[in-house]
Amino acid sequence: MSRPIAVLIGSPGSGKSTVGAALAARLGAPLVDTDAEIETRAGKPIGDIFVEDGEPAFRELERAVVVEALTGHPGVLALGGGAVLHPDTRAALAGHHVVYLQVEFADAAKRVGLDQARPLLLGNPRARLKALLEERLPIYESLATVTVSTSTHRVEEAVEEIVARLPAARNGEG
């Protein structure tokens, strides 16, 4: 059984996929992005899963994919923004190196593109994103072993910050 080197959590637009890919490249390790893995398993985009099967079905598929990756993936693991909402996922994160990518609301809004049709931002995307960030902040903070801001760090700076703060045995210096 292998464990991820680092697990990235954070809100939509925090940069989990972008920083995850750059971190994996920097470490010469594979990346699993659970959103992409869910789409592969379901054979359709996440938006379609929400519309056709509903959010509870999406969360259950997400739980299964995330819990499996936490015990079977040896590289960098980027989680979907809402994966931490499931209690099984929170429990399964115990003992992992969990990197919380923190982002200011204004940056997240710019990056996500508030005119996009994201299932959880339907209606009033700006208000929904703000509420979502506020609701989830304490959850992300409680799970983090390391927090890195992608509002104050560019992608490459965030990667170097994460590498510097990896447990010694994992950053090539231990």
Ligand SMILES: Nc1ncnc2c1ncn2[C@@H]1O[C@H](COP(=O)(O)OP(=O)(O)OP(=O)(O)O)[C@@H](O)[C@H]1O
């Ligand atoms: N400092 C930064 N760190 C990370 N991404 C950044 C940064 N500055 C700008 N970006 C841009 O912000 C976007 C982040 O999107 P990304 O898909 O990586 O976020 P995510 O956390 O995976 O969100 P999602 O919940 O949609 O999966 C990308 O377009 C990236 O190029």
Ligand SMILES: O=C(O)C1=C[C@@H](O)[C@@H](O)[C@H](O)C1
């Ligand atoms: O914040 C969320 O709940 C989500 C974020 C995305 O990564 C996807 O996992 C999906 O759109 C749900």
Ligand SMILES: [Mg+2]
């Ligand atoms: Mg992503």
